Amino acid sequence: MTARSDAILERMMALHPKIIDLTLDRVWRLLDALGNPQNDLPPVIHIAGTNGKGSTLSMIRAGLEGAGKTVHAYTSPHLARFHERIRLAGDLISEDHLTAVLDECYAANGGESITYFEITTVAALLAMARTPADYTLLEVGLGGRLDATNVIGKPALTVITPVSFDHPQFLGNTVAEIAGEKAGILKPGVACVVSRQPEDAMAVIEARADAVGAPLLVQGRQWDAWEERGRLVYQDETGLLDLPPPALMGAHQFQNAGAAITALRHLGFGEDAAEAAVTRVSWPARMQRLRTGPLIDTHPGAEFWLDGGHNAACGETLAETLTRLPERDTHLVCGMMNTKDVAGYLAPLVPHAASLTAVSIPGETNTLPADETAKHATAAGIPAGTATSVADAVQAITAENPQARILICGSLYLAGTILRDHG
Incomplete structure (x- = not known):
């Protein structure tokens, strides 16, 4: 088209x-x-x-x-x-x-x-x-x-x-x-x-x-x-x-x-x-609840959220928003661009994240490699690993906790790849 x-x-x-x-x-x-x-x-x-x-x-x-x-x-x-x-x-x-x-x-x-x-x-x-x-x-x-x-x-x-x-x-x-x-x-x-x-x-x-x-x-x-x-x-x-x-x-x-x-x-x-x-306002990928699409269909017990924020101030607002949600283990699936302050973004999220699974952003030459994002998370104090895709990350998280809250975050470019399937 x-x-x-x-x-x-x-x-x-x-x-x-x-x-x-x-x-x-x-x-x-x-x-x-x-x-x-x-x-x-x-x-x-x-x-x-x-x-x-x-x-x-x-x-x-x-x-x-x-x-x-x-x-x-x-x-x-x-x-x-x-x-x-x-x-x-x-x-x-x-x-x-x-x-x-x-x-x-x-x-x-x-x-x-x-x-x-x-x-x-x-x-x-x-x-x-x-x-x-x-x-x-x-x-x-x-x-x-x-x-x-x-x-x-x-x-x-x-x-x-x-x-x-x-x-x-x-x-x-x-x-x-x-x-x-x-x-x-x-x-x-x-x-x-x-x-x-x-x-x-x-x-x-x-x-x-x-x-x-x-x-x-x-x-x-x-x-x-x-x-x-x-x-x-x-x-x-x-x-x-x-x-x-x-x-x-x-x-x-x-x-x-x-x-x-x-x-x-x-x-x-x-x-x-x-x-x-x-x-009446609508603005996708700003702490957006995902309710339809392949990930949701495959993992019906999990709760999915999407946020495209990518700097330290966004990390702070995201952390504040998480405090307002009902208590539930929150697992981050995070991909970031190599121009961003990864440590500054992750620091406010440390108290709220049960884990972080890092991914590289598909199709983006300036993506931060997943292992680099994971290193930043580990240094900040978040248990971290990597996955080759968001789907693989979600599969690994739900295998251990089918009722997890999963927040896909770190970049509007990553959010775009998700919304192509779930928007």
Whole structure:
């Protein structure tokens, strides 16, 4: 079904030798060749941050759609198929439409150097500019300042979700440096919703906002959100909302919901949109319960969960989420990329993991070998071994404990391989 678009995407991989090379020069060149479609988008909400930006985007989308609005959305990476990255007026882009815009961008690029993410982002902008909708949601791919999505001169709103340490080889060696890259999406006169941040990150964001004249809506100042008796309480300068808890699991989702609600209220939407944001949201591979598929059918007594988080902050939120689940032995099946802080990710999970079975991520050249992941787990104090596949890992775990809770984790790329069978 996707052979044509897959073939074009494969061709695009050869246009630039580096997977990541942050600059906007190549993007501006291609956009100009295509007539600058970024100037024709419906009002844009641009979202950056280390963690939570995808969940926050999904809640904003659910809120807008609950209010009867049509919404484009661009996210990355995809899990099972590329089409997930581009939603046009609520629906995933069709194969024919995707093939057409990829072909057009490839031709307009004229064989010039451009990264895969850059040219596919331009294709998304082109498709969204040509399709009517009320709003456009753009998720930053990496950083913000030099990310291929940062080409919108006057968005309706920007959002910065929590900033933490990730991608130091591209974004900087301190949280403050990374925050500087995220703050690159701030635009003169455009309000920015800011989730609670480390103090040094907040100082950088505030300095950038002052420099460009961007008003900030900061958690703990202009708004806040918290859990109270199992419900979401939201407060801003116009009042208090008592809402159902977010449909996405984890205490961190209350903060993400708060950022989404602040965005919706700034755009002029009321309590119905806020409730839709938290009750209608869906975002795969974020502490997702797996209920169908071959693994579940083969091991009906086990409980299966999937999470794609991959940095130290994600490890902390995952650990906190596990404390909220009913008591049950939890066994990790973990695969990670070789660019990640494996020790930092695993450290918070030590008290919650009965074991860890490491796997290499299928089809990923930058996967961390399973035995390396296992060494990190052993060093952290988690009993660890390896398996050649997730299925083999699950078989070994359930042979000893048929009722185990099994959490497949460590990478969105690993999550994608699971969702292709279970999504």
